[in-house]
Amino acid sequence: MRYEWLIALRYLRAKRKQTFISVISFISVAGVTLGVAALILVLAIMTGFHDGVRQQILGNIPHVLVQAQDDRARDWPELAERLRQADPRVRAVAPFVSQQVMLLAGDQVTAVNLKGIDADSRVLQQDYQTLDGRSLAELLLQPAGRYPGLVLAADTAATLGVGLGQRVDVIPPDFSLTPFGVIPKIRPFEVVAIARQRGGFLDTYYAYLGLEAASSLIGRTAGQLSGLEIELAGFDQAPAVAAQLQQQLDAGLTVRSWQDLFGSFLAALKLEKLGLFIVLAIIVLVAAFNIGTTLIMVVMEKNKDIAILRSMGASAGSILAIFLFKGLLIGLCGTGLGTALGLTLALKADAIIRGLERSLGVTLFDSAVYGMERFPSQVVPADVLTVMATAMAICLLATLYPALRAARLDPAEALRYE
Structure with a gap:
């Protein structure tokens, strides 16, 4: 293990007189954990709700609709056979x-x-x-x-x-x-x-x-x-198939996918999901400010240690790596715990809601109102990876200023009055 990692790990374990810094580090980890868990849970619920509404729409609505632009009789059986042979996805x-x-x-x-x-x-x-x-x-x-x-x-x-x-x-x-x-x-x-x-x-x-x-x-x-x-x-194949069939069929026929019929409504759901992602990402951003504050306090406290390391031959890049590693460790702990908590809540959302309803004697999710038999929650791996990558990126960005300040510290100035 490189010595930069050893020093970063040691700085995470504060001495008795530096307990306050350790408490702030714990708060930072807790903030990242809650932010990541909230993001994963809300995105899973929004995805489940989105898919539930889409399934309701597609329950009796075709994936692709072919209609004539006039009321003239057409050879529909022959056209149906052409459509069956036009694409293997049909x-x-x-x-x-x-x-x-x-x-x-x-x-x-x-x-x-x-x-x-x-x-x-x-x-x-x-x-x-x-x-x-x-x-x-x-x-x-x-x-x-x-x-x-x-x-x-x-x-x-x-x-x-x-x-x-x-x-x-x-x-x-x-x-x-x-x-x-x-x-x-x-x-x-x-x-x-x-x-x-x-x-x-x-x-x-x-x-x-x-x-x-x-x-x-x-x-x-x-x-x-x-x-x-x-x-x-698959319903997601509808736009491509509709566009292909429109080119193959006569001009008097109109081909529309289910997105053409109800795309604006589902686009609104996607926009709402994006908005919630941005709002909840602010929780992670606030926790990242705590990480930055913690590292700034550590840099101020460890001025002498940094100066001694530089005088012993440590490069500015090594000092930068020490504090980047510390911020990375805080981010990894928070992101890992938050991902585990978020996945647990998302996968058990329906059971949790039912348990709360039985315990509190209230109806939190009425299936008759939403037209869904169970509380909607669907974990999408791409969403989870996006949340994790976003959280880690925010945490690393929060460590840049304190780490750069530590790397630029002049050892002679720090040890002048010692």
Whole structure:
């Protein structure tokens, strides 16, 4: 071990008359620890919340959406096959039709976007309460009841006051001219599935039918679809795939990724995460000022020791290294302890919240409000490494001035009156 490390370690163990300096060193380590732990914990929670909201959006929203710019009939089956072969990242292509409609149940009315789906739709992969426990695909695509099947979000079902097996009338924006005036067309449907989780971000505004029933309801032929929904291997691949498909398809088709549809909202979440990172990094910065203060006091206290080392042949670089090493040790201790504490809290966040709720008898996280089954916390290794690197950089920067001052000390001036 180089002697600079030995001297730095010795300076960390203060003598009895220098206990105050040791206390400040402990406070510096504690400040870095709390700052790093807070950063890791908050970033993990923000990442978990961000991914939870994104999952809610992507629950029934396609990764990539292909739509025609007009209502002309297109050869959608051939186009769907082209899209399946266009890129290996494309996992499924599902046709759909959609239309704004009114739902009527008793004296309750609500507006939804009615979407007709087929067997390849990602809607069928979500968690629903179904009639008689049967599969959603069977209930929607192979109806055996008096009326075609209809799938509702939990909030929509609550608004209408309906449950499984009950009738809901659908009123499309299509009217019939009779001798008695203009009369809306009303079609009865049976509620065959209701989403299990309330509070979905977009599911409240959607209701689902089988593709054939929806096309019949809104007066479209088999070739007149609203578009195609593309599911990819990963949601982060959507912008690249959408850009590639847009270049390959006809000019009359529009290709949009889910970021194009909801990117501004998710960008706001990212900006909030960045803002919290900057604010909480100030905690580490305050602790770094304590490190700088500690080293300045050590330099003032060790003037004679520094002068003797210089007179014995120690270079200015060695003196600089001694104090840099001391600041590095404080930063390493604080960053290491803070990382361990932050990871522990982040990985056990849901259990900690549940334990506090049981102990205090209060609800700290209502899953129905946020639409998430557990408290969101997701540790991203890149975030942890960024926090550690930022903390170490701040700590090292705080040691520069005291270390440079010690390196520039004139030994003759320091020992003049000794």
